[in-house]
Amino acid sequence: MRVALVSEHASPLAVLGGVDAGGQNVHVDALARGLADLGHDVRVYTRRDDASLPERVPLGPRVEVVHVPAGPAREVPKDALAPYMDAFGDWMARDWERTGTPAVAHSHFWMSGLATLRAAAALDVPVAHTYHALGSVKRRHQGAKDTSPAGRVAAELSVGERADLVVATCRDEVDELVRLGLDPARIQVVPCGVDVTHFRPLPPARRGRAAGAARGGGALLPRRRQPHRLLVVGRLVERKGVDTVVRALAAVPGTELLVAGGPPADLLAADPEACRLVALAEALGVDDRVTLLGRVEHDDLPAVIGSADVVVATPWYEPFGIVPLEAAACGVPVVGSAVGGLLDSVRPGVTGLLVPPRDPDALAAALRPLLADPVRRRALGQAARRRAVRTYAWSQVAQRTAALYQTLALPADALLAGPAAVPALTEVAV
Ligand code: UDP
Structure with a gap:
């Protein structure tokens, strides 16, 4: 199949860890390569955000990134991109006419949905849509701090209703979409994945070295200064709840915290969230046990x-x-919030533990016995690795996604053969 993946702000070529570059970039990159490995021809359409970018950049065999001229050829925050989506869709439709119409277009994030539906309507291309994040959830948690455009929630519902299929990444997202008003029959679940070859347990010898000084993010990974080490990986934005971990640390003695993410280490002093976390650590008297690493190369x-x-x-x-999956694939247990995708990706008591969000006391109470029990940690880590390989390898995610595409790309009369032609893919949790 010729497949168009559309990801207006999240390019597979972007550097990860910045404010707008995270899991969606990883997802689109890995899905594109996974589909290409299955023999499909994949084009990833993303906005041209730098005038020096060529129109087409090969990403690997049978997969290329296409830079769409829509809006200024410079970085624009994603919440300001909606006005350029008509131009994005029109350019893409012309590209499809010129270079071949895809059998399926799969849009990622609501604005890509708008652009893709516009292009697809002109050429009768079936559309699958993945949200990656929902405006309704963001608004609920961030309130006035949410900078999304006013029409986002309504546009998201409309995209879901007009797309041929919605591909949700977890069961909690299905609940949210149904709450929004979407018909559950339009939704299938395929989780995000993890590169289980790249993310794998370190051999014991390297584990010892990593615990001491080692390369990490182009900088030296600090030597362990406490008996126990916690790690947070993610964009440095408030909603990632790194402050909850800093607060918990005060009640978890003998433990240090490393935080990977945000700008490169030499620019951390100018990052507002980094400054807020450092000030909090100082106020709580745990600053000597907290190290912000800045962005760490994937x-x-x-x-x-x-x-x-x-x-x-x-x-x-x-x-x-995706970070909890990366930890699992490395054989390291996760203690996470009982929210969203973590409800599927962490099996409490089997691969890690779940605690209520924004609750430092509950987090500290979960961490203390776990840190004191290396045998339990090893058992959780080993189960996590097994589950990551069995359930979340990108090759499997690509296969499940391609099976869904096939149901969309079939001629209408073939689909009339009945539901047996449509594989049941709603089961994610193992
Ligand atoms: N990441 C990275 N370096 C960093 C911080 C994050 O490579 O310094 C990667 C991380 O490994 C993961 C992605 O960025 O693959 C974050 O994805 P996730 O789905 O966990 O969160 P999101 O950023 O989408 O909210």
Whole structure:
């Protein structure tokens, strides 16, 4: 099949860890490569945000990134991109006419949905849509701090109603979409994945070295200064709840916290969230046990994760959250918030633990016995790795997604053959 993946702000070529570059970039990149590995021809359409970018950049065999001229050729915050989506869709439709119409277009994030439906209507291309994040959830948690355009929630419902299929990434998202008013029959669940070859347990010898000084993010990973090490990985934004971990640390003695994410280390002093976390750590008297690493290169992350006893992920809400899968694939247990995708990706008591969000006391109470029990941590980590390989390898995610595309790309009379032609893919949790 010729497949168009549309991801207006999140390019597979972007550097991860910045304010607008995270899981969606990873997802689109890995899905594109996974589909290409299955023999499909994949084009990823993303906005041209730098005048020096060529129109087409090969990403690998059978997969290329296409830079769409829509809006200024410079970085624009994603919440200001909606006005350019008509131009994005029109350019894409012309490209499809010129270079071949895809059998399926799969849009990622609501604005890509708008652009894709516009292009697809002209050429009768079936559309699958993945939200990655929902405006209704963001508004509930962030209130007045939410900078999304006013029409986002209504546009999201409309995209879901007009797309041929909605591909949700977890069961909690299905509940949210139904709450929004979407018919559950339009939704299938395929989780996000993890690169289980890149993210894997460190061999014991390297684990020892990683715990000491090692390369990480182009900087030296600090030598362990406490008996136990916690790690948070993610964009430095308030809703990731890193402050909950800093607060919990006060009640978890003998433990240090590393935080990977945000701008590069030399620019952390100018980052408002980094400054807020440092001030909080100082106020709580735990600043000597907290280290902000800044952005860590994706390639260096397995060593950083492997140096930790526990990866902590305590967001207020989380559409999916790939970091808990990366920790699991590295064989490191996760203590996370019982929200969003973590409800599927962490099996409490089997691969990690879940605690209520924004609750430092509950987090500290979960961490203390776990840190004191290396045998339990190892058992959780091993189960996490097994589950990551069995359920979340990108190759499986690509296969499930391609099976859904096939149901959309079939001629209408073939679909009339009945539901047996449509594989049941709603089951995600193992
Ligand atoms: N990431 C990274 N370096 C960093 C911080 C984050 O490579 O310094 C990557 C991380 O490994 C993960 C992605 O960014 O693959 C974040 O995805 P997730 O779904 O956890 O969160 P999002 O950013 O989408 O909210």
